[in-house]
Amino acid sequence: MRGSRRPAIFFGFRPWRDYVPRWFPDRDCKVVSSKPRDMLRGGWPLRLLLYRSPEVYVWGFKYPPFLKWFCRCLRIPFYHVEDGFVRSVSLGAQRSPPASLIIDSRTLHYDARSASDLENTLQTYDFAADRALMERADRCIRMLLDLRVSKYNLGKRVSLDALLGPKTKRRVLVIGQVETDASIAFGCDRTVTNNDLVRLAASENPNAQIIYKPHPEVLYGTRSGVSDPAEVADICEMLKEDIAPADALEGIDHVYTITSLMGFEALLRGISVTCYGLPFYAGWGVTDDRQRCERRGRRLSVREIFAASYLLRPRYLDLEAGEPTNLEAVTRRMIEIRSEGKRDTYPVSVEVGVGS
Structure with a gap:
């Protein structure tokens, strides 16, 4: 019954408000605006005092700073929520709901300024003692590679040789990101x-073929870039179409990234990676790091990082059935949607209260 469930208030979830009850079926969910003016007009955060043992969930950093301070003062549990690492076929900007979430009580996994729950798991978990987890990690890594599944799964299937001609020298892939994205703002000092990243890769690899892959949202026009790719056209080959990550990484010898998850997908394929910023997978001894983090002193393998970030920390959901599921099932569903040529949008029949 609704009255027996713990109240949970969600800020910044407006695009996904119809899916919130599916993600949190054991909570009495209320989605409200995260804009400070709307919050104050609606009496938030003081209205939290009207609830018995409430929890607060915020999407990314879409909340006013005073909200977290208020919750800490009153000891109201406060959680950050973001997309998981196997998310959907279509882009989030195309209103495709995520099939996986990472929920963190400290900060977001891409916030390098302080330790997240994911970072603490990577720092402390006894991977060697959990044989079943590591065997599952091996199976899941092989599954993702064999099925060519990524975070987003809508890029064009085409080989780099078909686009650029036969490989005649080392290939270095520079992974573009949305330069105004929070993962760069909070993950790079x-x-x-x-x-800048293209120029760095070219200067450090003078005899290599430098390939620049812009971010899909920039190519699709759903987000705008800051730098003009034309300024580096003389030192790189730019991929002007959204190439599927698995195809873009095929035959690559080295990857340069700021904080992109695609850097970790390169590590899964045994490709060396240079990180200009500090994504969750950097600082553990598997990447060439250009930003130091004194907190991350442990040496981990790629499969251990995978086990924590893809298996231990995320929450997976079957959005059609509205039930919890796992990485394996979500991956199979991604393949079905992709093979059918559909976008991953789902019918919703749940009602959720929406505040001011």
Whole structure:
């Protein structure tokens, strides 16, 4: 019954408000605006005092700073929520709901300024003692590679040889990101653009073929870039179409990234990776790091990082059935949707209260 469930208030979830009850079926969910003016007009956060033992969930950093401070003062549990690492076929900007979430009580996994729950798991979990987990990690890594599944799964299937001609020298892939994205703002201690990264890769690999892959949302026009790729056209080959990550990584010898998850997908394929910023998988001894983190002193393998970030920390959901599931089932569903040429949108029949 609704009255027996713990109240949970969600800020910044407006695009996904119809899916919130599916993600949190054991909570009495209420989705409200995260804009400070709307919150104050609606009496938030003081209205939290009207609830018995409430919890607060925020999407990314879409909340006013005073909200977290208020919750800490009153000891109201506060959680950050973001997309998991196997998310959907279509882009989030195309309103495709995530099939996996990472829920963190400290900060987001891409916030390098302080330790997240994911970072603490990586720092402390006894992977060697959990044989079943590591065997499952091996199976899941092989499954993702064999099925060519990524975080998003809508890119064009085409080989780099077909686009660029036969490989005649080392290939270095530069992974572009949305330069205004929070993962760069909070995961990199210096200002950097995609063009800066291309120039760095070219200067450090003078005899290599430098390939620049812009972010899909920039190519699709759902997000705008900061730097002009034309300024580095003389030192790189730019992929002007959204190439599927598995195809873009085929035959690559080295990857340069700021904080992109695609850098970790390269590690899964045994490709060496240079990180200009500090994504969740950097600082553990598996990447060439250009930003130091004194907190991350443990040496981990790629499969151990995978086990924590893809198996231990995320929550997976069958959005059609509205039930919890696992990485294996979500991956199979991604393949079905992709093979049918559909976008992953789902009918919703649940009602959820929406506040001011």
